[in-house]
Amino acid sequence: MLIAGNWKMFKGPAEAGAFCRELRDADLPDDVDVVVCPPYVSLAAAAQALAGTEIGVFAQSCHWDREGAFTGEISAAMLKELGVYGSLVGHSERRLYFGETDETVARRSAAALAEGLHVIACVGESEQERDAGETDAVLRRQVSVLESDENLVIAYEPVWAIGTGRTATPEMARQAHETIKEILDVPVLYGGSVKPDNAAELLAQPGVDGALVGGAALTVDSFVAICRSPS
Ligand code: PEP
Numbered sequence: 571m572l573i574a575g576n577w578k579m580f581k582g583p584a585e586a587g588a589f590c591r592e593l594r595d596a597d598l599p600d601d602v603d604v605v606v607c608p609p610y611v612s613l614a615a616a617a618q619a620l621a622g623t624e625i626g627v628f629a630q631s632c633h634w635d636r637e638g639a640f641t642g643e644i645s646a647a648m649l650k651e652l653g654v655y656g657s658l659v660g661h662s663e664r665r666l667y668f669g670e671t672d673e674t675v676a677r678r679s680a681a682a683l684a685e686g687l688h689v690i691a692c693v694g695e696s697e698q699e700r701d702a703g704e705t706d707a708v709l710r711r712q713v714s715v716l717e718s719d720e721n722l723v724i725a726y727e728p729v730w731a732i733g734t735g736r737t738a739t740p741e742m743a744r745q746a747h748e749t750i751k752e753i754l755d756v757p758v759l760y761g762g763s764v765k766p767d768n769a770a771e772l773l774a775q776p777g778v779d780g781a782l783v784g785g786a787a788l789t790v791d792s793f794v795a796i797c798r799s800p801s
Contacts, residue, residue: 575787731762
């Protein structure tokens with residue numbers, strides 16, 4: 571079971587360091603892998619605060635080249651140098667606001683994996699796509715461009731459930747995870763308004779191997795409560 575907290579564009583270095591020191595001292599279950607995904611500028615503070623612990627620090631994206639004329643981008647090699655353990659790729663906010671495509675997501679994922687980073691690749695349908703009965707086709711398209719790897723995890727995040735307070739029903743999550751696993755035999759996380767009060771039910775679904783958490787990962791208490799909910 572893996573629980574990852576995506577901080578999005580929240581928490582500068584001072585706040586990130588304080589959060590991670592509190593998390594380090596929290597009572598986390600031994601059988602749950604815990605990951606935080608701070609913004610780039612806070613990765614060093616998080617990695618320093620969590621050094622020597624089992625809690626992983628992930629970036630929120632990374633570029634496919636090692637270096638080059640790509641203003642505003644960061645490479646997997648640079649992340650490794652900071653002590654970062656992995657990266658998200660293809661979060662729906664990147665697809666929606668920053669022109670990320672299935673192809674660029676696949677390139678970012680492949681480069682990070684080749685560099686030895688772990689990857690959480692995000693996929694998921696929009697509300698319009700679900701209403702049009704296209705969920706299965708969208709997931710198949712988004713997942714089939716990714717190469718299987720022992721360090722790859724997929725996060726199924728229905729776009730209409732992210733930051734909205736709406737969650738997929740446990741049955742929707744179960745079905746989507748089944749579709750994804752038909753294409754790639756990798757762990758699949760559920761993401762979309764996971765909170766301490768709904769985490770246990772979602773995490774109990776067959777094929778749900780953990781959660782990617784946004785809003786509820788921003789306070790130590792609620793994030794720890796979610797990490798403890800599978801047990
Ligand atoms: C996310 O950012 O990946 C996410 C799932 O956000 P939230 O939990 O706030 O819906």
